[in-house]
Amino acid sequence: MLMRTDQMTASTPAPASDKIRPAVQLDGVTKRFGDSVALHEAWLKIQPSEFMTLLGPSGCGKTTLLNLVAGFLGADNGEIFIEGALVTETPAHMREIGIVFQNYALFPHMSVAHNVAYGLKTRGIEKKEIARRVDEALALVKLTGFADRKPRQLSGGQQQRVALARALVIKPKVLLLDEPFSALDKNLRGSMQVELKQIQRELGVTTIFVTHDQGEALSMSDRIAVMSAGRIRQIAAPDDIYRRPADRFVASFVGDANLLNGRLVERRGDVAMVSIGDVRASVPAAVHC
């Protein structure tokens, strides 16, 4: 039995119905490295415009899942769909995905404008259109006026904005972010979280965000997939993850849990939790199923 002492009955509406075609869908996806299973039969549906966070401790398989969606890794079992199309065998460059990495991964010898333009050039888009879209993307991340600088002439936060502009400029079907703010100091991290969330809402771009920071996950996400040891343990809205953890792992990883071991006793409609071996010690309890 798992409970939080602050449990309440408030409930978050269920996610969009199955009738809407998911922006991203994983059907039983498994990835092994040698004998070890990095991702075990992941089932996940992400709705259009949804901000989905993969949350879990180091090594739980978050980046592996992200790389499978991106096409940088191939699945051993299962299928991956993007906007309803099967992409399990589709190479990364044909999946129309924007990616932001933890270390920005900008081209150091190129200007900000050229970094942002890169994905458009490789798609053969004409020069005038490229210039227009680069300006638009830089304005979106508040970097108008920085077009001619090199990455080394920018702060960490500014470099991460360039990486975001570069990912968004191609109008991706899905935006993937792998711990994008972990190299930034705490204050900057907070403001970048707010800004990313604003941009994501404004564009309505479906987003998969990887973090091991539960505060970041709870504040930014529409839904969170909590992972541990290669398995998705719970997929739910932040409030539900926090108040109704599906198992002991989720309860201990998210929020400040008080885990109580005991028996539930029901008498005339009242439920109490009774500690094992000492029936005199009990606390009132609420059961959420």
Ligand SMILES: Nc1ncnc2c1ncn2[C@@H]1O[C@H](COP(=O)(O)OP(=O)(O)OP(=O)(O)O)[C@@H](O)[C@H]1O
């Ligand atoms: N290329 C690889 N070869 C062998 N094992 C790998 C490889 N990539 C990942 N793994 C293993 O798969 C498991 C999941 O790794 P993954 O990088 O997905 O975790 P993560 O949750 O993203 O961790 P972190 O938060 O530290 O980035 C780990 O045990 C890791 O050691």
